[in-house]
Amino acid sequence: MTQDTLSEAEYDVITDAAAHWCMRLHAADCTDEERRAFRAWHDAHPLHALEYEAMQEIWEVAGDLPRTEPEALAAQRKPSRPWGKFAAIAAACALALPLAAYSGWSLGWLPNSYQHYAATDSVRQVTLSDGSQLELNLNTDLTFSNFKHERRVTLNKGEAFFTISHDTSHPFVVRAGEGRIRVTGTRFNVWLYEDQVRLNLVEGSVLVSSNRDLPGEGLRLGPSMQARYRHGDYLPQISQTYPGDSSLAWRSGKLVLDNLALHEALPLINRYLSNPLMLADTSTGAIRVGGIYNIKELNNFAGSLPKVLPVYLTRNKEGNPVINSMPQRPPKS
Incomplete structure (x- = not known):
């Protein structure tokens, strides 16, 4: 997986592995060695974590699926076994694997496009598959995933300036730290350092939340406004930027x-x-x-x-x- 954009075959390999680890980690006989191997696989590529999260959702849904008629009859004939529920869920998860591979996009679970970008010792300019343009500051790392219902960038570290391709039906979401920034088309800068996040809006409007698990879409910002938050903040701090603000000088x-x-x-x-x-x-x-x-x-x-x-x-x-x-x-x- 040396390419930034993965082929369908590479996606399938990752999805298969995610299903395997999902079943093993839910098994009672899962060993510490297996858990360490899973953690190494999980951390080896950002898409591994994404696929495993999607498989977890399938697993949880499968646990609530009703039994088929043959299963119900078999249960009346056979004594209950401790691993019976596990086997049923594992089977459902295995049946759901093609759904994840081929229908995950239509259900909004999996992206149909995934790119990883990094800048080390020089500022880098990139164009995403949706036409949006990004400038990456030094020591910046991020990923882009194109889901059916949203375009998503995860800023892992560093700083980026965004010029978003306008699409009201396909919002653009930036995840930085614990928070979320939601836009349809605009220009803005996001800086992440440790648990600190700072957003500077140049043009358009955004909705910013300091905790994406909270209800609602966050606070609305207009041009020349700034939001700051860090881990544990219930709401971001909002302020106005002044004309001589130099926070974007890194672009020069x-x-x-x-x-x-x-x-x-x-x-x-x-x-x-x-x-x-x-x-x-x-x-x-x-x-x-x-x-x-x-x-x-x-x-x-x-x-x-x-x-x-x-x-x-x-x-x-x-x-x-x-x-x-x-x-x-x-x-x-």
Whole structure:
């Protein structure tokens, strides 16, 4: 599976494996070794997780299916066995396998198109199969799945600017962190770092939710509005962006720090670093920093800090650089 767009045969292999793991993990004799093997398979490709989730839904539905007449008669003739229900569900799951492979699209369970995109050391521009255009910042990873009822991007890490192909009957959904952004056609930017998500809307409108498991479609944003949320937030924080906002400067290869406190600046910087910068304490985090930086040269940022700020660097036991504020000298008597 080296191609971004998978063939029908490759889809079938993944679906078969998902059905196998679904049955094994529900079996009473499933071993720890099998569970470890499943986890390795599950994490090996984003579509593995997607297919397994779909198979889980089939499994749950199969558990509620009524028995056929022969099964009911057989139950009257034979004593009940502990694995009887499992066997019935497993059979239903096996019968449902062709449905997942060939009818999953029409039922809205499986995508008919799947792409994986990543940008490492340079900004990347991509065009999705629906015509939408994306710009990916450095160290960005995302997937696109085209379902019958929605187009879905899952932002795994990083930042992307979206120009969405308009289609009111086929909404575009971005999953980032715990939240969801729903649009039909618009231009916006989404940044994800650890559990923090920030959305900047440039044109059109979106519905944003900080928890996609909550009822409703979320809060509506208009142009020049921003939403922020992180894990555990019931609602996103909404604000207006000002004309000189520099959050999209990365599209020109720049990072602009406009007199930010270090604790605000580090998440913006660390997304570009292989070894993230840490803060020694809250007083160090309050020190303010500014400037315009080339995003490809931010690995030199840490070394330059002691030249412009009253700080010095140490390293923690994990090897990460730690910023420490210089001790204040007592006033002369």
